[in-house]
Amino acid sequence: MIYEAHVRGLTKxxxxxxxxxxxxxxxxxxxxTVAHLKDLGITALELLPIHASVPEPHLVAxxxxxxxxxxTIGFFAPHAAYATQAAQDAGASAVLDEVRGMVHLLHEAGIEVILDVVYNHTGEAGDDGPHLSFRGFDDTSYYAHDDADPVRYADVTGTGNTLDLTHPRVVQLALDSLRYWAQEVGVDGFRFDLAVTLGRRPQGFDPDHPFLVALQTDPVLSGLKLVAEPWDVGMGGWQTGNFPAPMGEWNDRFRDAVRQFWLSDPKEASHGRGTAGVRELATRLAGSADLFGHGRMPLARGPVASINMVTAHDGFTMADLVAFDHKHNEANGEDGRDGSNDNRSWNHGVEDHVEETDDPLDPAGEIAPLRRRSIRNLLATLLLSAGTPMITAGDEMGRTQRGNNNAYCQDNEISWVxxxxxxxxxxxxxTTRYLLELRRAHRALRADSFFLGLPRHTVSTAVPDLVWFGSKGKMLDHAGWNDHARxxxxxxxxxxxxxxHDVLLVLNGSLDDAIVRLAGLEVAGSERPSGWRLVWDSDWEHPADRHEDPETEVVGVGSKVVLEPLSTRVYVSV
Known part of the structure; x- marks a missing residue:
């Protein structure tokens, strides 16, 4: 369970x-801070870059x-501004000791530390950027240049420059830096920013690039947690699923499918337009075998290679996804040109009003309960899907960035938790704590291999590992999967x-109540399971609401239940 956080923003x-x-x-x-992470059930803390960095001149202006x-401008030094004033005053060694102490204390609490690292470009920016280090040392070796105009930099990162990882010394720099942080500081892994750049040859991305091969074979690095951001902005820059084992990858297809099902499609349906059905979402719920199941050893990577996310530092927070149809990046001073326009968000009828109440006099008061339920649907889909879930700091408690979906330059209350x-x-x-407790408590929710729809080898009876059903309790057939209205x-x-226990997830993505006949399996003449107990409903404002819900009583397979519009239920077998 990964928790993505900014050192400064999390505790400021x-x-x-x-x-x-x-x-x-x-x-x-x-x-x-550690108590909050432990209470959630976090096992790995992924930190936004802590390498020494500099701001771009246009931001300073x-x-x-x-x-x-x-x-980044220093790949072997922690960013001093994140250290306490006492450590900064004492010098570089004290800053490094504070970082080491942080890692040690997190390890004592059972939490791994993963660093977000940037080896695709540096803070020297483009052709008109500052001369700080590599540009002066050996510009043509460290930076990739445009073949058609060798005086100019090649830029597949969108930052003005690209480190040239076809050069042996640049590869050596990156590997030496990684080993330093692993051996001297003790971190447990790395998330590689714009990782496609790290595997580029002149002809394009190559999963057998020497740098990527080195990560797989280096005796220090190969056993760490390695995560790729599997895209950059160059030609052929989208490579999700194409990185070699043992790397995990951020799964943007998961992000888009979950937002589409719970937000974009209902918004379209509210205007009488069509929806996309359930096929794409089901593929993501099951671990994205279409993306991560191929390769030299098919299915070997397993669903854990999929780093499932609904949000990340880049983009809307989860609370903003349900409150804004449009980005509001005015504070960045770029006249709205920055930040993604493909947010797949839904304000549920009123833009903004994130901190609204249920007061009927509030313009957004009527839709506040539905917004909260939408957040719970997003969280449940993220935390209960097959794969490795990643939650963005603050999403577990409704953090807002006031509609800013590119808060990279906002060192203030916009970004701080x-x-x-x-x-x-x-x-x-x-609710977030409770959902993660469910994940830990039920092995059916923690898949370490891809589902095949067949019996596991450890099961003596013919019980498949995963089965899909429609609302009438019948297995989905080809027509059902291709029904966009489903x-x-x-x-x-x-x-x-x-x-x-077996676990049954029931999702209703329609704008109307859904009458559902609870599914079951007939095995050797009997039904497995014999009954279901409702353990969570996204209609509940708080997990304690289950004690007041009469539907938490055990019901038999085939029983009819009614789900609220846009809601999720979790049943456990009895």
Whole structure:
């Protein structure tokens, strides 16, 4: 369970910390911060870049900073500004010791540390950028140049320059840096920004690029957690699923499918337009075998190679996905040119009003419950799908960036996690904890190999590992999968043969109530399971609502239940 966070942004407003520790490496490892991560069930903390970086000149001119830190200038030094003032005053060794101490304390809490690293470009920017280091050392060796105009840089990163990883010394630089952070600092892995750039040859992306081969074979690096951002902005830049094992990859297809099903399609349906059906979402729920199941050893990577995400640092937060149809990046000073226009979000009828209440006098009061349910649907789909889930810091408690979907230069309250929680945000935090508890408690929700729709080798009876059903309790056939109007689906994931529970996920993506006949399997003349208990409903504002819901009583296979519009239910076998 990965938690993507910014060192400064996560704790800058956390009042449980002493003021001098807020926004620092030490603050990240403070018991209050660690307790939050542990209570959630986080097993790996993925940190936005902490390599020494510099802001771009155009940001400095506007009084802004490169808050995200994707502007590296020192691959062997931590960014000093994230250290406590005492460490900064004591010098570079004290800053490094604070980083090491952070990693050590997180390890003691059972949390791994993954660093987001930027080896695709540097902070020297484009042709008119500053001369800081590599440009002066050996410009033609370190940076890729345009074959048609060798004086100019080749740019497949969108930053003005591209490090040339076809040159042995640039590859050596990157590998030496990675080993340093693994051996000297003790981190557990790396997430590679714009990783396609790292595997580019003159003819395009090559999964057998020497740098990628080195990651697989290096005795220090090959055993770490390695994650690719599988795209860049050059020709042929989308390569999701094409990186070699043991790398995991950010799954943008998962992100788009989940947003499409729960947000874009309902928005279209509310205007009388068509929807996309359930096929794409089902593929993502099952671990994206179409993306990660090919290669030299088909199916070997397993669903854990898919880093499932609905949001990340780049884009809308989860709360903003349900409150904004359009990006609002005015604070960036780029006249709205920055940030993605393909957000697949839905404001549910009113733009903004993220912190609305249920007050009927509030313009957004009527839609507030549906917005909250939409967030819960997004969370449940993320946390209960096959694959490795990644949650963005603050999504578990409804953080907003006020509609800014590219807050890379906002080192302020727009980007910082707000720990002052309104009641609905406290409920959401408890819901996130509960969903992760369900994931931990039921092995049927933690797939380490791709589903085949066949019995597991450890099961003596003919029980398939995964079966899909429609709302009437019948297995989906070819026509059902291709029905774009279908908005209700049941996913039955069977547990191992040693008594583990089966789990039934029921999704209603329509704008109307859905009458669903709960699915089951007939095995050797009997039904498996014999009954279902409702353990979670996205209509519940808080997990404790299950104690007041009469439908949590055990019901038999084939029983009819009614799901609210745009809702998710989780049943466990009895």
């Amino acid at each position: 407003q956390l009042e449980a910390l002493p003021e001098d520790l807020r926004g620092t490496y030490a603050g990240l490892a403070h018991p209050a 506007k009084g802004l900073d490169n808050y995200w830190g994707y502007s 707000d720990w002052d929680l309104a009641p609905w945000r406290k409920d959401l935090l408890d 908005r209700t689906v049941q996913m039955l994931r069977t547990g191992p043969a040693d008594g583990a």
